[in-house]
Amino acid sequence: MDxxxxxxxxxxxxxxxxxxxxxxxxxxMFYILPPQNDVSLKDFxxxxxxxxxxxxxxxxxxxxxxKILSDEWKEFIINELNAEGLKYFVRLIKGNGNSEQDKHARxxxxxxxxxxxxxxxxxxxxxxxxxxxEMELFKFKFSSLSSNEIKDFIELYEMGxxxxxxxQKNEVRQELQxxxxxxxxxxxxxxxxxxxxLDLVRQRKxxxxxxxxxxxxxxxxxxxxxxxxxxxxxxxxxxxxxxxEFENDERIVGIIKxxxxxxxxxxxxxxxxxxxxxxSLDQLSLKSYPLCMRMCHxxxxxxxxxxxSGRLQYGLFLKGIGVSLEDSLRFWREEMTKNMEVDKxxxxxxxxxxxxxxxxxxxxxxxxxxxxxxxSTAPGAQDxxxxxxxxxxxxxxxxKLTSFGLNPMAVQDVxxxxxxxxxxxxxxxxxxxxxxxxxxxxxxxxxxxxxxxQIIMGNRQTKEKNKPSSQQSNFNHRKQVQMNKQQExxxxxxxxxxxxxxxxxxxxxxxxxxxxxxxxxxxxQEQTKKEVAEISQMDWNDDDEDMSQINNYL
Amino acid sequence: MPEAxxxxxxxxxxxxxxxxxxKRLFPHKQFYRWISYNLSEDGIFTNREFSFTMEDDxxxxxxxxxxxxxxxxxxxxxxPHKIDIGAVFNTRPKNHRSNANMKPIQRELVFDIxxxxxxxxxxxxxxxxxxxxxxKFMSIACKVIDTALREDxxxxxxxxxxxxxxxxxxxxxxxxxxxLDSKGRGAIADYLQVSMSGGGxxxxxxxxxxxxxxxxxxxxxxxxEPCFNEIxxxxxxxxxxxxxxxxxxxxxNDETCRKELQNLFASTASDSKSIWSTFVGYFESMRVKSQLxxxxxxxxxxxxxxxxxxxxxxxxxxxTNHLLKAxxxxxxxxxxVCVPFNPNLAHKFDPMTVPTVNLLMKEIDEFxxxxxxxxxxxxDKAAKVKDFKKTxxxxxxxxxxxxxxxxxxxxxxxxxxxxxxxxxx
Numbered sequence: 008m009d010x011x012x013x014x015x016x017x018x019x020x021x022x023x024x025x026x027x028x029x030x031x032x033x034x035x036m037f038y039i040l041p042p043q044n045d046v047s048l049k050d051f052x053x054x055x056x057x058x059x060x061x062x063x064x065x066x067x068x069x070x071x072x073x074k075i076l077s078d079e080w081k082e083f084i085i086n087e088l089n090a091e092g093l094k095y096f097v098r099l100i101k102g103n104g105n106s107e108q109d110k111h112a113r114x115x116x117x118x119x120x121x122x123x124x125x126x127x128x129x130x131x132x133x134x135x136x137x138x139x140x141e142m143e144l145f146k147f148k149f150s151s152l153s154s155n156e157i158k159d160f161i162e163l164y165e166m167g168x169x170x171x172x173x174x175q176k177n178e179v180r181q182e183l184q185x186x187x188x189x190x191x192x193x194x195x196x197x198x199x200x201x202x203x204x205l206d207l208v209r210q211r212k213x214x215x216x217x218x219x220x221x222x223x224x225x226x227x228x229x230x231x232x233x234x235x236x237x238x239x240x241x242x243x244x245x246x247x248x249x250x251x252e253f254e255n256d257e258r259i260v261g262i263i264k265x266x267x268x269x270x271x272x273x274x275x276x277x278x279x280x281x282x283x284x285x286x287s288l289d290q291l292s293l294k295s296y297p298l299c300m301r302m303c304h305x306x307x308x309x310x311x312x313x314x315x316s317g318r319l320q321y322g323l324f325l326k327g328i329g330v331s332l333e334d335s336l337r338f339w340r341e342e343m344t345k346n347m348e349v350d351k352x353x354x355x356x357x358x359x360x361x362x363x364x365x366x367x368x369x370x371x372x373x374x375x376x377x378x379x380x381x382x383s384t385a386p387g388a389q390d391x392x393x394x395x396x397x398x399x400x401x402x403x404x405x406x407k408l409t410s411f412g413l414n415p416m417a418v419q420d421v422x423x424x425x426x427x428x429x430x431x432x433x434x435x436x437x438x439x440x441x442x443x444x445x446x447x448x449x450x451x452x453x454x455x456x457x458x459x460x461q462i463i464m465g466n467r468q469t470k471e472k473n474k475p476s477s478q479q480s481n482f483n484h485r486k487q488v489q490m491n492k493q494q495e496x497x498x499x500x501x502x503x504x505x506x507x508x509x510x511x512x513x514x515x516x517x518x519x520x521x522x523x524x525x526x527x528x529x530x531x532q533e534q535t536k537k538e539v540a541e542i543s544q545m546d547w548n549d550d551d552e553d554m555s556q557i558n559n560y561l
Numbered sequence: 562m563p564e565a566x567x568x569x570x571x572x573x574x575x576x577x578x579x580x581x582x583x584k585r586l587f588p589h590k591q592f593y594r595w596i597s598y599n600l601s602e603d604g605i606f607t608n609r610e611f612s613f614t615m616e617d618d619x620x621x622x623x624x625x626x627x628x629x630x631x632x633x634x635x636x637x638x639x640x641p642h643k644i645d646i647g648a649v650f651n652t653r654p655k656n657h658r659s660n661a662n663m664k665p666i667q668r669e670l671v672f673d674i675x676x677x678x679x680x681x682x683x684x685x686x687x688x689x690x691x692x693x694x695x696x697k698f699m700s701i702a703c704k705v706i707d708t709a710l711r712e713d714x715x716x717x718x719x720x721x722x723x724x725x726x727x728x729x730x731x732x733x734x735x736x737x738x739x740x741l742d743s744k745g746r747g748a749i750a751d752y753l754q755v756s757m758s759g760g761g762x763x764x765x766x767x768x769x770x771x772x773x774x775x776x777x778x779x780x781x782x783x784x785x786e787p788c789f790n791e792i793x794x795x796x797x798x799x800x801x802x803x804x805x806x807x808x809x810x811x812x813x814n815d816e817t818c819r820k821e822l823q824n825l826f827a828s829t830a831s832d833s834k835s836i837w838s839t840f841v842g843y844f845e846s847m848r849v850k851s852q853l854x855x856x857x858x859x860x861x862x863x864x865x866x867x868x869x870x871x872x873x874x875x876x877x878x879x880x881t882n883h884l885l886k887a888x889x890x891x892x893x894x895x896x897x898v899c900v901p902f903n904p905n906l907a908h909k910f911d912p913m914t915v916p917t918v919n920l921l922m923k924e925i926d927e928f929x930x931x932x933x934x935x936x937x938x939x940x941d942k943a944a945k946v947k948d949f950k951k952t953x954x955x956x957x958x959x960x961x962x963x964x965x966x967x968x969x970x971x972x973x974x975x976x977x978x979x980x981x982x983x984x985x986x
Contacts, residue, residue, distance in 0.1 A: 182776040201714065202737075205748035211775040215752075218715030218737070315876070354618070385751075387874055388678040388758045388766060398757070400767075400814045 028110075031117040032163055034103045035148040035156075037238055038120050051122060052262050058119035059266060060091050062140040070449055073429055075143055076150050084147070100148050103156045124239075125253060126266045128246040132374050138239055139379075145235050149228045157227070168230075170195035171221070179221065182214045187223045195224045203230050283329040285338040291328075294441060295460035297434055297453045298395045299381055300324050306391040311345040316384055316392035318356075320376050322363045327375035327454035332364045377452045378431055396421070396430040396437075413440050570896030570917045576616060576640060578918040579891060583637050585948040586921055587889055588958055593629040594965050595720075595734075596646070599972040608666070610647030610654040612884055613639055614893075622647075622884075623654040642893045645884035649739075665881045670716075670738040670746055672753075673877040673885065674702045676727035681765065681808065682868045684797045689894075691727045691912055694796040699729050700907040701788060702871035705781045706731060707904040709753055713777055714738075718968045720961075721907070723915060725892025725899045730885060734968055743881050750875040755781070756867050765811045768866040770859035782862060785869045793833070793868055800836040809840065812864050815857060818847075840864075888961070891918045900957035901964065916953040924952040 030040055046054070064087040072080040088097050095112035098104070120141070127137035152160065161168055176183065176196060183191050201220045206229050207213040214221040222230060254260050283291070292304040303321035307313050313321060318339075325335055339360055344352050358367055365372035376384075378394070386392040395404070401422045408418045417440035424433035434450045442463050450456050597606040611624040611632075621641075626632040636644070647654070648665035657663050676695055680687050685694040703721060710716045710733060718734040741749070755778060756768045770778070793799045800806050806826055813819050822843060829839045841861055847853040877883050890899045896917035902910045916924075928951035949958050 185773055185779070186775050188773075202741075202745055205745055209748040209751040211752055211777060214776060215713035216715075217712070385754065385875065386758055387876070388681065388872060390758065402814065402816060402819075 031113040033160055034099045034109060034113060035145070035152055035160060036113065036117065037164060037235055038117065038242065039238055041121055041242075042118055046118060046122075048258060050118075051259070054115060054119035055122045055126070055262060055266060057093060057115070058123050061088065061093060061096055061144070062123075062137070064088060064091070065140045065143045066136075069143060070431065070451070076146060081147065100144075100151060102151050102153065103159065123266075124243055124246045125250070125259075126263045128243040128250065130374070132377070134240070134243050135379070137243070138236060141239055142232060142236055145232060146228060149231060154224070157224075160231075166231075166234075168197050168199070168227075170224070171198050179214060179216065182216075183221055186212060186214045186221075187225075189223075189225070191223075197222045197224070197227060197230075199230060203233055205233065282331065283325075283334075285330060285334045288325075288330075288338070291457075294464070295457050297450065297456040298437060299393065300453055300457075302395055303391055307342055311342050314387065314390040314392070316386050316390050318359055319363070320381060320384070320392045322360055323373055323375040324453050324457075326363055326373075328457050332361065332366065335364070336360055375452070375454050378434070378450060381453070382430055394430050394434075396425040396433040397428075399425075401426050408437070411441075413437075570919055572894060572896070574919070575642060575891070575893060575896065578896070578922060579640050579642065580637075581922055582891060582918050583640060585925065586952065586954060587636065588949060588961065589629065589633040589636070591958070591961055591965060592887070592889065593632065594969070595961075597629075598734075599969055601972040602667075604651075604653075605649055605667075608650045608653055610650060610884075611887075612645045612647060613641035614643035614645070615639065615641055623657045625654040642891075644887040644890050646887045647884045648882045667739040668881045668883075670733040670741055670749065671878060671883065671885050672706060672731040672733075672750075673724075673874045674699060674706075674729050674731075674871055675724075675874060678872040678874065682793070682797065682799060684799060684802070684805070689727055693911060693913060694792075695727075696910070696912050697788070697792050697796065697908070698869065699912075700910070701785060701792075701869055703729060703731075703904050703907040704784050705871050706753060706873075707907075708780060708784070709777055712780075713752075714749065718964065718971065719904065720888065720901055720964050721904045722888045722899050722901050723897075723910070723912060724886065725890065725897045725915075726895050730888075730899075732885075732888075735971075741881075743879055746881065747875075747879045750873060750878040752777070753871070754873055754875055756870050756872060765808050766867050766872070767812060768863045768870060770863050770866070772858075778866075781870060782866065786862075786865055789865045789869065793865075794837055795833075798833045799868070800833040800840075801831065805833070806831075806836060809836070809864065812867060813857065813860060815854060818843075818854075818857060898954060898957075900954065901960045902957065903960055914953075921952045921954060928952075 030042065064084055067087070068080050068083045069075055071083060074080065085097055085100075088094070095108070095115055098108065098112050099116055103109075123137065127133045149157075175198070176191070180191070183196065187194065198219050198221055201208050201215055201218055204213060204220045204222055204226070207220060207222065207226055208215065213223075213226065253263075288304065289308075292301050296304060300321060303313060303317050303324075306317070307321070322335065322339070325338070326332075330338070336357060339356065340349070340352055343356060361367045363373055381392075382394045382397055384393040386398070395407075399407070404425060405418055405422050408421060409415070413421075417436065420436045421433045421440070424430075424436055431450050434456070435446050438446050438450060438456060438460070442460060444463055446459065448455075448459070593606075596609060600606065607625060607627055609625060610622070611626070612620065612622045613624060614620055624635070626635065646669075648668035650657075650663050651666050652660045652663050654663070676683075676686075676691055676699065677688055679695070679698050683695050683698065686692050707719060707721070710719060710731075716733050716735045716738055720732040720734060722730045722732070724730050756766045758766050774782075798805075800809055810819050810822060813822065822840065825839050825843060826836060829835045844853060844857065844860055847857075877885065886899060888899050888901055891897070892899065896919060897912075897915045898918065898921070900915055925948055949955060
């Protein structure tokens with residue numbers, strides 16, 4: 008297809024500074040060609056913050072109203088955008104246009120996207136978050152296009168799709184009816200390679216024959232969305248390669264690095280603040296574990312085994328709450344060797360635990376699973392993993408929660424959230440009931456759940472979070488934010504240095520210990536030598552004496 | 562040959578048997594013809610990762626070979642207890658230490674179905690054991706997956722292999738399948754994954770059906786429903802025990818119905834057939850009285866699918882870099898050869914009579930002896946018959962050859978079109 012070729016073309020320097028028609032020809036746009044013009048540092052930062060606000064709003068909307076593109080979801084976003092003064096985004100999600108204002112809005116949209124790519128390319132977790140949000144934005148934009156605007160869009164990007172004829176449609180009439188909603192006579196179908204609509208394939212939402220998917224125009228956004236997602240995924244990875252060059256400029260590093268920590272929260276990869284002894288896990292699992300982890304813990308205690316996904320999910324969680332590698336190894340070994348030989352454990356399972364801590368294989372220090380990851384996990388048979396609010400049916404959930412001693416009202420709430428597909432809300436309600444408190448922030452990471460629980464129970468200090476308030480619109484405020492960011496950056500550097508120090512210290516200790524051992528060994532050796540020498544000397548002396556005595560006798 | 566089958570396989574002698582097996586029976590040539598795909602793409606053979614499992618579970622990864630004879634020699638000298646096939650990389654895997662950017666380029670799309678995943682529905686055996694009754698689960702799984710891959714995705718080159726003990730593997734070797742990224746693999750695996758496990762040790766596997774049923778599910782139902790009585794009711798007698806009834810009840814996601822059914826079951830004879838007909842009858846009468854809740858509308862079909870729909874280990878299919886045991890390996894515990902079988906005749910395949918490596922050796926000896934006696938000129942005739950043709954492995958080699966013939970046709974014709982295109986420029 009021409010269109011994919013286009014994406015590979017690296018744009019030569021464009022002489023025309025504001026050729027927005029070329030870069031962003033449609034309000035609903037693909038981000039293909041990176042910008043080539045200069046942007047002032049101030050604009051750079053403004054644009055970054057604006058887009059972050061937008062993405063944050065999208066995230067909030069999707070947490071509140073999990074059905075995206077529902078009316079409440081749309082309404083929430085538009086209201087929030089207006090309240091934040093981001094009216095130009097509102098313009099962009101209301102169809103196409105070609106006025107000066109549209110072009111202005113497109114320009115901001117286009118630039119800000121590419122700026123944020125720098126902030127969000129550095130880890131898998133960040134990339135996933137960014138792509139999810141960007142896809143929500145795109146789907147929103149695309150959903151408000153009229154059929155003519157869609158046609159324009161397809162032509163503009165030279166995608167070359169044509170609907171199938173009625174004749175073709177009649178051949179597979181029944182099958183089409185089974186996999187689409189609405190009257191198929193009034194819907195156009197497109198026949199495309201199944202690889203272009205993996206989302207639909209995954210959910211069995213299109214008819215498939217001989218490697219081709221028959222897609223209704225309602226679902227067409229999935230195809231376009233698929234392209235869009237690919238552009239962003241690839242783009243993020245190529246941004247990642249640019250990053251080292253970029254990081255030479257400290258002004259920009261201050262903005263970019265500060266952004267994601269202040270906004271997205273933590274990734275819980277390593278917990279430096281806490282040391283959780285494994286003896287306390289049983290106790291902790293009762294109150295501070297979210298249900299998904301409690302279920303893993305209990306199953307492990309009961310059956311002395313967890314299958315692969317379960318071990319990953321729970322093992323990484325343990326790392327995140329502050330169980331050290333040594334403790335972790337001990338914990339799993341003690342439990343699993345109740346059913347297997349120690350030898351087998353060391354051979355087949357210890358690797359996995361060290362792997363979680365980044366000590367094996369690619370040596371990545373793996374991030375504990377977030378709710379999104381856990382919810383999307385489909386455990387195999389007998390594999391204890393995944394989100395129980397999603398996997399268990401209402402009766403099971405009810406009886407389990409009741410057996411935990413939750414009050415019936417709360418049980419009812421949790422079950423009803425879960426049955427409607429609001430798994431994280433269900434989990435939040437569960438948290439509230441267990442801790443008898445309110446939880447405003449919602450649950451989106453099991454380690455966050457744990458931390459919140461510990462804070463409420465007074466076992467951990469609340470961390471200072473410098474979340475910039477969402478109403479910073481004047482310059483002073485922004486300056487403040489920037490200062491914070493720089494401080495944050497400095498703080499991070501300090502931590503890094505400290506980490507290195509810690510590391511050095513550890514190494515030093517290690518080598519010292521080794522030296523001690525060596526010395527000990529040497530002294531011991533010498534001692535032995537001495538002793539041996541003494542003994543032989545003694546013998547010798549004795550012999551001598553004997554000899555002399557004998558001589559004397561003689 | 563049931564008598565010969567009784568010949569016990571002794572795992573301690575495996576190395577001795579394997580030495581002969583690799584030398585005389587392992588289809589080196591065909592194996593290479595498969596894995597080299599007519600050398601239709603650059604590095605398709607030389608950059609392929611193999612891994613050997615040696616005696617005492619020593620695992621050698623990242624092996625790669627320059628040509629057929631190198632591979633053959635290495636197999637015959639190292640005598641691996643197991644050979645796994647990995648991905649084709651962008652560089653030679655044996656140099657993996659010097660190349661940090663090594664990444665998988667292509668890999669057959671593979672499916673792994675393991676009998677242990679059916680432990681909650683089979684009563685005849687458990688864990689590593691398998692009998693002809695359990696094989697019926699595999700045979701259904703094979704049919705459902707095979708049809709879906711061919712009809713829906715248009716894949717043609719499917720190699721189905723018995724895994725040597727209790728499961729089956731499927732290698733999809735079409736070029737599009739080999740070049741799928743992990744997202745594509747995941748999507749296909751999810752498409753084929755209909756039943757959902759409860760994610761806990763005491764939960765049951767479930768399927769949810771709606772009014773609109775995707776054509777792939779309808780098709781699966783036409784395969785599964787006619788076999789349900791034979792497999793679940795007669796062979797497995799799945800509802801003949803209190804725990805079986807309990808599992809059945811757990812699939813009903815409604816407390817009142819569950820209670821009513823429980824009472825009904827208490828007064829029914831406790832054999833699977835009566836339980837099942839009571840179950841079906843109960844919901845039918847509810848439907849007639851139009852008291853049936855919409856979520857239980859398809860409960861009977863749901864139970865059937867939940868028990869018989871293929872249970873895939875989708876993590877195996879998802880990865881581009883997953884190692885999977887090669888066909889024609891010998892399973893180190895059972896001594897059985899991992900033979901390819903014909904998916905259209907999966908129901909006739911008998912895992913109990915799959916030849917073991919010791920049996921094969923005996924067959925060769927017997928054959929040689931016979932021909933030698935008949936011919937009296939011991940040297941030529943017997944030697945001319947290829948070794949595998951003398952044994953019960955013959956049939957599976959023929960299946961493999963047929964698979965190779967088809968795939969070679971397709972890679973050849975593609976190679977021609979490529980060269981034609983080049984001529985134009």
